[in-house]
Amino acid sequence: MADLNAFMHNQEKKTVDASRKLRIGIIGTGWIAGAHIESYKRQPDVEVVAGADLIPGKAAAFFAKYGVEGVKTDYANDEELIADKSLNLDAVSICTYNRQHAPCAIHALDAGLNVLLEKPFTVTLDEAVEVMRAEKRSGKVISIGFQPRLDANMQKIKEIVQSGVLGDIYYIQTGGGRRRGIPTPFGTTFIEDETAGLGALGDIGCYSLDMVLNAIGYPKPLTVTGYVSDFFGKNPKYNGEDAKRFSVDDFGAAFVRLEGDIILDFRISWAMHPNTPGDTLILGKEGALRIPSTDCWNGSVGGPMTLYYQCAGQSVQTTLPIMESKDLWKSKIGSFIKAIREGGPSPVPSSQIIKNQAIIDGIMRSAKLGREVEIHIPEI
Numbered sequence: 395m396a397d398l399n400a401f402m403h404n405q406e407k408k409t410v411d412a413s414r415k416l417r418i419g420i421i422g423t424g425w426i427a428g429a430h431i432e433s434y435k436r437q438p439d440v441e442v443v444a445g446a447d448l449i450p451g452k453a454a455a456f457f458a459k460y461g462v463e464g465v466k467t468d469y470a471n472d473e474e475l476i477a478d479k480s481l482n483l484d485a486v487s488i489c490t491y492n493r494q495h496a497p498c499a500i501h502a503l504d505a506g507l508n509v510l511l512e513k514p515f516t517v518t519l520d521e522a523v524e525v526m527r528a529e530k531r532s533g534k535v536i537s538i539g540f541q542p543r544l545d546a547n548m549q550k551i552k553e554i555v556q557s558g559v560l561g562d563i564y565y566i567q568t569g570g571g572r573r574r575g576i577p578t579p580f581g582t583t584f585i586e587d588e589t590a591g592l593g594a595l596g597d598i599g600c601y602s603l604d605m606v607l608n609a610i611g612y613p614k615p616l617t618v619t620g621y622v623s624d625f626f627g628k629n630p631k632y633n634g635e636d637a638k639r640f641s642v643d644d645f646g647a648a649f650v651r652l653e654g655d656i657i658l659d660f661r662i663s664w665a666m667h668p669n670t671p672g673d674t675l676i677l678g679k680e681g682a683l684r685i686p687s688t689d690c691w692n693g694s695v696g697g698p699m700t701l702y703y704q705c706a707g708q709s710v711q712t713t714l715p716i717m718e719s720k721d722l723w724k725s726k727i728g729s730f731i732k733a734i735r736e737g738g739p740s741p742v743p744s745s746q747i748i749k750n751q752a753i754i755d756g757i758m759r760s761a762k763l764g765r766e767v768e769i770h771i772p773e774i
C-alpha cells in the first residue's frame with residue numbers, strides 16, 4: 395500500500411504571517427471544550443472569535459463561564475459558523491460528540507480551515523477515510539486530540555522501543571480498565587449510540603492503542619478478531635437509570651495481527667469486577683518493557699516502568715522512575731498552533747490515527763460477525 399501520508403509531502407507549505415493573531419472557532423461547547431478554551435486563553439498569539447453548539451444558548455453561556463468576551467455565538471450548528479466569512483477563521487477546535495466528528499471535520503477542511511479534532515478520530519474507518527480525503531483536498535493541517543502521547547513517560551516508551559534495545563518486537567499486550575468508570579457525570583452523550591457510536595473502545599481504547607502503536611511506528615493492521623460487550627452499562631445494578639439509555643460497548647477485546655509479524659493483544663473496559671486487566675507488555679527479541687496500568691485507566695503510565703534484558707549472560711532489569719508530567723493541554727494546543735503557523739507537519743497526523751481507527755472498526759465488525767476480519771485501508 396502506498397504511504398498514506400504521501401500527499402502531505404507534495405503539499406506546498408503555507409505559513410501564516412507571524413505578526414498577526416490566529417483566529418479560532420470552537421465547535422461543540424460541552425465538557426472538553428473547557429480544556430480547549432483554557433489553553434487558547436494562555437496562547438498570546440491566538441484569539442477565539444466564535445463558537446457554535448446545537449443547543450441554543452449553550453455556546454454563549456460557555457464563553458461567559460470562561461470569561462471570554464466578544465465571541466460570536468449566534469450559530470445553530472457547525473455549518474453556520476464555518477460559512478460566516480466575516481470571521482476570517484484560521485482554524486476550529488472540534489469538540490463535538492463522536493458521531494459529529496467526521497461531518498464537522500469535513501465541513502471545516504472543505505472551507506479551508508485547519509482542524510484540531512477531538513479523539514476518537516471518527517466512529518468508523520469509512521468516515522476517517524472521508525476526513526483524510528477532505529484533508530487532501532484542502533491542504534490544511536488536521537491534528538487528532540491524543541494529548542497522552544505528549545506526556546514525557548509516553549515519549550520515553552517510544553524512545554526505548556526506537557533505540558532498538560528491545561530488538562524486533564513480536565508481541566504486545568495492552569489496554570486498561572476501570573472497576574466502575576462509565577463516564578456519565580457530564581451527561582449521556584458518551585453512552586448513547588446516536589451520539590457516541592463507540593463506548594469504551596472510542597473513549598479510552600484508542601489511547602491504549604496509540605500508546606503502543608505510536609511507540610512501534612504505527613505498522614499496518616492486517617486482521618482482527620474482536621469482541622465487545624455491554625453487561626455493566628445495560629444493568630441497572632451497576633449503571634442505575636442510565637442503563638436504559640446505554641447503547642454502546644463497555645468492554646472490548648481483540649487479537650490483532652500487525653505488519654512485521656507483530657501480535658497485539660488488547661482489552662479495554664469502562665466497568666468490570668477487577669481493578670485492571672493487566673499491565674502493558676512490549677516483548678522484543680532482545681528485551682521487554684512492562685508499563686504499569688492505572689487502576690482507573692485514563693491513558694497515562696501508572697507507575698515506574700521496568701525494562702528487562704540480557705547482560706553479560708544474566709537476566710537483568712532496570713526500573714525507570716516516573717517523570718513529572720508537563721502540561722499536556724498546553725502542548726496539545728501549542729503544537730497545533732505551531733503547525734498552522736508553519737504549514738505543518740501535523741503533531742498527531744491522520745495518517746497514523748487512521749490505523750488506530752481501522753483496528754477499532756475491525757473490532758466492531760468482527761464482534762458483529764463473530765469471526766476474524768481483514769483490515770483494508772483504502773487509498774486516500
Ligand SMILES: NC(=O)c1ccc[n+]([C@@H]2O[C@H](COP(=O)([O-])OP(=O)(O)OC[C@H]3O[C@@H](n4cnc5c(N)ncnc54)[C@H](O)[C@@H]3O)[C@@H](O)[C@H]2O)c1
Pocket residue numbers: 421422423424425426427446447448449452470471472473489490491492494498512513514539540541580581583596597
Ligand atoms: N482529549 C480528551 O482528554 C477528551 C476528554 C473528554 C472528551 N473528549 C472527546 O471530546 C468529545 C466531546 O466530549 P464532551 O464530553 O465535551 O461531550 P459533550 O456532550 O459535553 O459536548 C459535545 C457538544 O457538542 C455539541 N455538538 C454536537 N454536534 C454539533 C454540531 N454539528 N455543531 C455544533 N455543536 C455540536 C453538542 O450539542 C454538545 O454540547 C468526544 O468526542 C470525546 O471523546 C476528549
